[in-house]
Amino acid sequence: MRLHHVALHTRDTDRAIAFYNLFGGKIIDQTVTYIANKPGHFWKLTLMEVAGDFVIEFKEPSFPEQMPLSDDGFFNHICLQVDDVEQMIDYLRSRGVDTFIPPVLRKHEIYSPGGIKNTFLRGPDGEQIELIEYLE
Structure with missing residues (x-):
């Protein structure tokens, strides 16, 4: 067993990618995932390898007003x-x-x-x- 990835909400995937490129970032995959019970809502997802083999998943929602982006203790x-x-x-x-x-x-x-x-x-x-x- 090993840690697979950490997911971070982002308001701007391109900005997050540019920032994490400073740590040797390499995009592994990008996709869009639609939310079945919420028509028109989706997540723009990017998996990026950082600092060797550490993977971060950036999650940019199409509905940011409904998703808190602060850590709120979580x-x-x-x-x-x-x-x-x-x-x-x-x-x-x-x-x-x-x-x-x-x-x-x-x-x-x-x-x-x-x-x-x-x-x-x-x-x-x-x-x-x-x-x-x-x-x-």
């Missing part, structure tokens, strides 16, 4: 492991992303004997993204 964040948090921050800032909290060093032996360095940023629809670096 979804907290995506975490991407990187080799160097500071280097990734510099890379993302050079491409206009500037929604970071300052990186923090933490002792989390459960992840890495030397602890971790992490930061959080916001994606294009307000989703939280954690960048984590394992320290030796």
